[in-house]
Amino acid sequence: MIVLSEEDVMLKDMANGWTADRAPVPALRALRGQLADTGFDPALYAEMAEMGWPAILIPEEFGGVGMNRVSLGLIAEELGRNLVGSPLVWSAAGAVSALTLGTNQAAKEALLPQIANGSLAAALAIDDENHHRPHTISTTAQKYESGWVLSGAKRAVPDATGVGLLVIAAQLEDTSPALFSCPVDTAGVTLTSLDRIDSRGAADIVLDNVSLGPDALLGQGQDYLDTVLDSVRAILAAEMLGGTAQAFETTVEYMKTRIQFDQPIGSFQALQHRAADMLGEIVLARAAVYGALQAIDAGDADASRQVSLAKAIAGDCFRTMAREMIQIHGGIGMTDEHDAGLYLKRAHVLDHTLGNAAFHRERYARMLDI
């Protein structure tokens, strides 16, 4: 259920206040042109860490706060409202899930406390090419006595340029997938920073016979990989929900103030009805997103399906809302100076991150054997 605990309400209010104060949309604009560096503002991430956000899913024994995915989703939603740039999702949901769901005790002990306190941020390198196909990973991992050797290429890895740790998907010799931890400065790892439309950081990565120690393997198997990815996808869906909600509210406010034909354009019924229909779409997206987060928290058997539901619906909803935001703003919405374009661009990139709406519709269908 969407009903929040007092703790969660406090968390959400805090995230809302902090984002409005410290990381409003202009903070994203300020990142432009600095992408070769980090793709996000390390100082802001340090503040997030002080508030304990990267530690939310980390068990207390590893220095975390042991809260659940709904809590992290609430934060992601608030960050999504203002398009905040940070590696939080990849670190707090991605790397943390890769570690906690894995079997590598040494890695947990070594890495989780650093992630918890924010000193180590992480990125997830999954896709080998332009589409998300986690069941046919082409990057390979070969086992030697001294450890592992990874070879291949990773495409458009979000926030890779600004973090210390890469969590890399590779195929083992038995063709099952696995995740490896790999410090970003390991020999053989080459990053090419990408300039993407959403002004956030990302990089293409070449892995040229990258040697990793025997402890680099965090976990393996298709189920393991899917569960880790679902953990991130649900949080990404929450981020998209936040972006959608903000785009909607900004647009409705504009409708109240923009005067044409001697009246606010919000008095025109054609626009009113489009806004009302859009509100309904957001109702569905919100239900799907919190349903997915709760399903993971509850360990529901159908959590994966719920995640695909949420990612697909939130993806479509954010795209549609961003388009409507531009259309209803008219010419001003087409200018770089206005925020509407930023929401459209972020919607597009997020939709394509870890499987777009079409990918998740197909996954949903297969899980129901349709």
Place this chain on the structure above:
Amino acid sequence: MIVLSEEDVMLKDMANGWTADRAPVPALRALRGQLADTGFDPALYAEMAEMGWPAILIPEEFGGVGMNRVSLGLIAEELGRNLVGSPLVWSAAGAVSALTLGTNQAAKEALLPQIANGSLAAALAIDDENHHRPHTISTTAQKYESGWVLSGAKRAVPDATGVGLLVIAAQLEDTSPALFSCPVDTAGVTLTSLDRIDSRGAADIVLDNVSLGPDALLGQGQDYLDTVLDSVRAILAAEMLGGTAQAFETTVEYMKTRIQFDQPIGSFQALQHRAADMLGEIVLARAAVYGALQAIDAGDADASRQVSLAKAIAGDCFRTMAREMIQIHGGIGMTDEHDAGLYLKRAHVLDHTLGNAAFHRERYARMLDI
């Protein structure tokens, strides 16, 4: 091009006037409960024959007038406006195409003059089951010295109960499809009249070792069958276009007269914009329908694709418009007394006749190798 010849304009005006005068929507209502008989009014069909409509595509040498498909489409469009019941499409486009595109000279000489003067009406029996699958016909035709034996069952054959001639699709021993002419009173042919939502005639047909003479075969091969079917589909699309246009115009008129909140509901911008968008859809449908008719007339290589384009777009457009007709009329549109439901029902049946929109989208895709 949609530009009409003077001859066509006269034909269209004549069809429009005749339909409004002799076969307005109440004439369809009058058919209800009489379906076990003919499913259409033979007297009205006789009048159509007097005007030469069944003869339009028939060459002059066989008693026809040798006009083209655009001409027949114009008539179908006008009939579609008032949901006129008649076997015209099946006789004038279906049976005539089966004959003229076929190789059976004796059959042409015997049947075309009768179809031309209206003394013989025909139905096309294609589907073996609930879906249109003209590439997997299960009804079989076996050749004997004395002629042919047909066995199988035909589903929901429009107007079969009121006509004298059946044109039946069956599979030859080499699995290629063929069309056979079969008088409806041939031994072994059993018709079960169907009561369908559109108040038009239709029947399920059982073919129990039906013996036909050696001249019963009209033509064979997949291309032949497809071309005959396309000839009918294009005319059905024109009928749907007419229904759509009338449903639209009736709805717009209602919007001008129905008062709510002290003003005509047509003054509400939300409804205005829906009507304006719908007008655009009709523009597309009209272009597609006349494009297809012209493509057949011109013998264009891509005529089949154009037909699928037209059938799919007109099918979706009619369905959507009929739904909007009910919604905008509100409660009164839900009553049997009002015509809106008749348009919805006819849209549904026509859409499913010789392949619904989804069937034709898939066919279109395959023809473009997508």
Place this chain on the structure above:
Amino acid sequence: MALDEQQFRQQAQDWLTENFPPSLRGGRFIMPHTQEEGSSPSADYLLWKQRMAAKGWSVPTWPSEYGGGGLSIRQAEILAEEMTRAGAFNPIGGLGIMMLGPTLLEYGNDEQKARHIPPIVRGEVEWCQGFSEPGAGSDLAALRTRCEDKGDHFLINGQKIWTSFAHVSDWCFCLVRTDTSVKQAGISFLLIDMKTPGVEARPIELINGVSHFCETFFTDVKVPKENLVGRVNQGWEIAKRLLQHERSGLSSQRNVANVEQGLPHLAREYVGTDDAGRIADADLRTRIVQHMMRQEAYGLALKHRNAEIEAGQDGTAPMSSLKNLGAGVAQELNELAVEILGHAGTGNRGPGFSNTELELTSGWLYSKCFSIYGGSHEIQNNILAKRELGLPGA
């Protein structure tokens, strides 16, 4: 609290095991009205009805003072889950339960509540709704049915329309005009016994052949003054509240009863599957999947709303949105069902069509009114624009 929930769940299970007649497993609610059409309920059905009425679980959240179950919303939800699990169903329904009951509990006086609510709980009295008029559809407040104060009674003259089941109902809750000089502020809320002389209901046939909606005529109908709910001219306020209950009721109905095993099952049967086991028609399959996802998200939205209400929070999902979404999802479902059937989805009557096929086809036609009744899609959008979004009037 989770512990209490567990306890209640156990109680509900036990009570259902003891009281729900196994012969009714998988059955469903039979409207008393439809008895005249030949499907009279079995002895077990009547027994089940009686037991549910006695327990008050036909209206689980109504106060036990008037025969209700006195449960919390969360408990009612658990009860519903357990009933589903047991193959059971609520044998009592109708507009009395969905609309009038909650309204009377709020606006009725003690005498009205004591008189009218217990029979509703027991499913003994059927109510119909006299709101719309030929000239007052979406613009409901334009209604003109006249109510004159004749001292010891009210005198009613006018015409209502879309009065569902008026021809077989016992009572009607009705909006009448008590002041012609103002619009909304001149309306009163009246309870009318349908057996009163001067009341006549004529069924209207719908596009799918059913005719449970009526035109209802009131000619010099005398109504006792005790049947006025609230004050004279307070009717619009009461009606708005009642319409919220209607929206709420309509938005919680899943409207999917006709396709019990779901669209994929129907599609596998009528369309078949490809080599990979997928529904054979890729275009259709894509739309079925999209629909099922909307359906599931909509179900989650309803669940969330119930949880919020239970927790005493304002619902984050506006009722008008849920009403529109529910209607849209149900219409989509019905469209897909008849598309899947192909020719089998074109029947008006047999032979040539199975009963299931005819029901799906009829249900599809009927589903077109989901976005009209209970306040059309357009009216809900007007409400949303004004109340939820605060957009200015034209």
Place this chain on the structure above:
Amino acid sequence: MALDEQQFRQQAQDWLTENFPPSLRGGRFIMPHTQEEGSSPSADYLLWKQRMAAKGWSVPTWPSEYGGGGLSIRQAEILAEEMTRAGAFNPIGGLGIMMLGPTLLEYGNDEQKARHIPPIVRGEVEWCQGFSEPGAGSDLAALRTRCEDKGDHFLINGQKIWTSFAHVSDWCFCLVRTDTSVKQAGISFLLIDMKTPGVEARPIELINGVSHFCETFFTDVKVPKENLVGRVNQGWEIAKRLLQHERSGLSSQRNVANVEQGLPHLAREYVGTDDAGRIADADLRTRIVQHMMRQEAYGLALKHRNAEIEAGQDGTAPMSSLKNLGAGVAQELNELAVEILGHAGTGNRGPGFSNTELELTSGWLYSKCFSIYGGSHEIQNNILAKRELGLPGA
């Protein structure tokens, strides 16, 4: 007539064979404006431009008196077909051709036509459009740029916005307010030399990084009285006519230049195919097919309109419908293109993205304005509701 058509087709073929430089085959129109960005046209391009201008086939249907081609619409269509077949293109374009020319031919005096039209035909003078203002977007007639009659000249003060390519244009056709006491009836249509002192154009950066739309400021700009088109206060009538030409021009653009080999080709390259040779992602494939069907139907609608106009009939397809449909189809195309690209469709600049990928991504972002400029989708719908459907005002 079919014979004449055949003759003309042969003439066109012959002329193209003789005059179209083979080196330009498959090339396309280069806006003179973009020369400053480094892609200056080749000598062959300039030669081709000169030959087309001399022949008048840059504007095939304009009267030969002013340098046009003097062709019928059908002939122009044949010419376009033959140019496509020959891999040729029209090397001359811009707002002078699309909008001002046709308007001047109708409303300009002889002197204005003789002075302004030939340079437009030859592609020597670039025009921009000074219509919208910050407070007058969809409500264009709310414009406030002031035009005072100073006896021997007009004095202009105000601000325009969305003036495309104002910063590199030679002239501007402009709507100005000559009467503040009325709305539409107080507007005049003026031609302004952009080099006049007091004119300043500042580019606005759009969401895809391009900045050919400008804010244009007019501060005490003196305009000779001979530059008034039509009468004082006749501007709104002239503007409405000009906007029809704009809609017409916009609706005939296919806006598909960026995906020259079509979506299926792009999808096969970026998404791959399944065993049956179909685009691998069934959900995406379904949407590509639907789009291509709309695209084809829209193309047919344009063709039909031209045929009707040629035949002297009223077009059955309203221009506003075609404008909206064209914008919608083009936006759909661009959405699908970037979806097909996946990560490759998320780039702002290289490395990591090919030029084609960057162009497609930028084109997708830019396509969002197709439903805004030239009268938004909403404004076209208002026009349709009023003029085509005769629906009443609120």
